[in-house]
Amino acid sequence: MSDQNGGAAFLDGAEMAASIVVHGAGTVPGAAEVRAALVEAGVPGLLVAKDPTLWGPAAESEAKIRLGWVDTFRRSRDLLPELAELREELADLTHVVLAGMGGSSLAPEVIARTLGRSLTVLDTTDPGQVRAAISDRLAETVLVVSSKSGGTVETDSHRRAYWQAFKDSGLTDAEIGRHFVVVTDPGSPLEAVATEMGAALLLADPDVGGRYSALTAFGLVPTALAGVDVAELLDQAEALFASLGQDENNPALALGVALGGAAVNDGRDKVTLIDDGTGINGLGDWAEQLIAESTGKEGKGILPVVVESPDAPGATGEDVLTACVGGALAPGVVPGGGVAPHVAVNGPLGAQFLTWEYATAIAGRILGIDPFDQPNVTESKDNTKHILSGGLPDEGPSVTDGAIEIFGDMATTVTEALRDLVNGIDNGGYLAIMAYLDRHADSDTAGLRTLLARAGQERPVTFGWGPRFLHSTGQYHKGGPQVGSFLQITGAVSEDLPVPGQEYTFGKLQAAQAAGDRKALADRGRPVLHLHLTDRAAGIAQLLAAAKDLR
Template identity: 40%
Template sequence: LSITEEQLAQHESLRKLAEDTKKAGFSDALVLGMGGSSLCPEVLAMTYGKIAGSPQLHVLDSTDPAQIKSFEDRIDLDKTLFIVSSKSGSTLEPNIFKQYFFERVKQVAGDQAGSRFIAVTDPGSKLQKVAESDKFRHIFPGVPSIGGRYSALSNFGMVPAAIMGVDTKKLMERTEEMVQACASTVPVEENPGVILGLILGCAAIAGRDKVTIIASPGIFDLGAWLEQLLAESTGKQGKGIIPVDRELTAAPDVYGKDRVFAYLRLESAPDAQQDSKVDALEKAGQPVIRIGIGDTYDLGQEFFRWEIATAVAGSILRINPFNQPDVEASKIATKNLTSEYEKTGSLPSEKPVLEDKGVKLFTDEKNAAELAKLTASDKSLVGYLKAHFSRMQAGDYFALLAYVEMNEAHEQALQKVRHAVRNKKRVATCLGFGPRFLHSTGQAYKGGPNSGVFLQLTCDDAKDLPVPGQRYTFGAVKAAQARGDFQVLTERGRRALRVHLGADLEAGLRTLEAAVNQALS
């Protein structure tokens, strides 16, 4: 609640950091983080782009080997500042990212490698000790009392912001206006955060628990940050708000009665087509929350407004919006699998329920029995998908969880699949790239209402990358994360099917798209 005042009071340290980064001549900055440590920096990078005179900001939040290599190929190791960002300092992914890139930088900078690294972490963490030992350029403290997904306005968001050239003082001063507007002394009916939270919480209780985010093109990535905030805060004890991001807005007849639409309109660069589509939804009787955002320096206001709203919505749902009990379950399952790999050099063997068209299907015994009954004599990829989709009812949602490289081509292919399901089944749809969604929407998928139908996608990595100091590779970690995630979904009684696409990912995605279309026809 006091973070803007604190940041303004210590603004000089951020100004000096920005100055130091410019003087050192860094061309790029790469955040190595997950969830609350990576999503705000990603929103800033996508919103502001490259700011003249400052490094270009990139964000790595995937253990997919192809994605890691893609980032490495994009930057000059000798001119990149690496921001290792982890509140606890013990999160698996940032630690192995750091191990990998520190070794790579040592090859070009020798014993000066530490001067290319910054840590953002809570005081006394394991990462702080590593940063001190490896002579990092700077160490910036987190605020231990602020949870990861609520930390956008703390150093986890503002250190990358300063490095990429954002005027953090201006951003904080604007944000302070929202902080004052949301103060406890402001009456409820005039308090923007509380009003939004009341709407979200009451709508969810009334059955409209899918918050569908529509954001202007200039701030489109804000939805990725909101996904984590809403899902991880509210999705527990069988309750929750399911955020729907990057789903293309369609005609009103595609939607059921389980949605609330949040239209985040950038007033300085609105999209006329979006305006007319949202008007049509409203005329058709769909509830639409309209939020006008003056310009991109008002982003901080939205971070704060939605944080207050999420806490309020949590109180209405009678859950604790500040914990994430089911995230830990996936981490434990993954740790067990990576430990097994360290001992034996491989993950435990698995038996598919079906092999067809170069694709393998996996699930647990309960789902397998139900799907076998529904497929009857059609034991094919199309038959299984048709059976799986037939389990969707009104008020359910479909989530496509893809453990593949997050890039434009893959996103386009998977968006086709999600929209085909949405348009045919008239259900809300989510698309998450693994493992990043584990630190975001994964909590709601496992701990929230049992209204999700899940299709997990995995593949064999064409090229793998080693994790320095470990027997396991990045590909093995990703595979363990996917299996751990799926295991917890099925333990929670979720309707889940895993599609393993093999080594030729592009061909596998084409096969999947064709099979999905056939299953829906």
């Protein structure tokens, strides 16, 4: 079936409320039965009422303090006058830099990208990327330091490095404080640090977990400073809210049933996320961390895979649900050049955030897990701390091929090592590429996802920049189904950068994070291929060429 514009058409109609439209959810096998059971149990209304018992007794204590996202858009309105005043006070600081990890950075990034505002996101420990950010318009920079716990090592390191840079530029302590805005939870260690620094302090909703915090101060403060009309995002969420307790005409419920039902009833425990080109940019990266960290635990989970288009390698498969997202899609039109996704979600960004949060909570109920904890995230962090205090592991490469050192494989060339890794992907498994590099200067590395998915019999392949993925898909890697294969890429540091007040550098911290994550995966018996680029530019070119040779 086709529409008059030549695109394929959805056969099942759509479910719509306010400005959100979800296409295709009703066709997921078993969706009707799953939805009927949820409705019979009163789940839609209970979720809107923030009932913490919805995910079982073991999850109740955590859910009690993590359901504020349901209506946080209302409390966030209290921030609007303060944000307007702050933006006026800092009008001369036109370069907004956000230091934050996971949910603290991914929502602001998609907001800025979608609404066309400039925001530099610093969610890395790569010394080259950190140095480049600090060197860019320092005198006009305001650094937003965002950490829910107040103890995030990456964010604290960024804060220290910027403070030192401002100091070196000749500013007094009082002058430096004006260049910092701190966002954290009430009572966190960072609250006291902000006071000591003389920085502006905005407190976030304490009853909202980091990955659900898009419409709290974490999402709104940096984007408001960048010039976004954040009140509009809150309006969009509020318009959707009335539908969330309904049994019908509830697109967020439909999406949650599709995600959870596909995993439980149809064996589709992976979901590909694709921008459909209709006005929302990068939502897949935000939804990836929301879904992976919320569902990947107890050996269960839904693996999100961000791909380039519906027909990209690895976008489809017997165990994959495809989902397109966008801002506006005419009824009946399927994005992706006629390649029909299973599900498409269209509507404005503020409503998208609330829709996916609700849907993820519903999927957690269907999977039988707690969608609000992250039991395995601290493992790699603890490994990192141990390595920083005790030293990096003494390990040498199995072989060096050109500009690449090979660890953890008996192959003699990079091409052979990649082939061994790809051929060893489990049935029903996936490959995760984890690049501890500079995501701007080394951006070509991301091209590996397509190449290795094509070489791997179209198996799902994810790509993540380290260490940011540790705050998202890292939970799924350790806590989800143990069917992953892993390619870790590290690179030589030509010029390191100290972390002021600490005994380690950014380069050492980055290396320790990579080593700590390798250990966590190896301890689970998962295949891990570690490739180290002795020359980054030459190594990336060699790596891409080797991946192309796998065809």
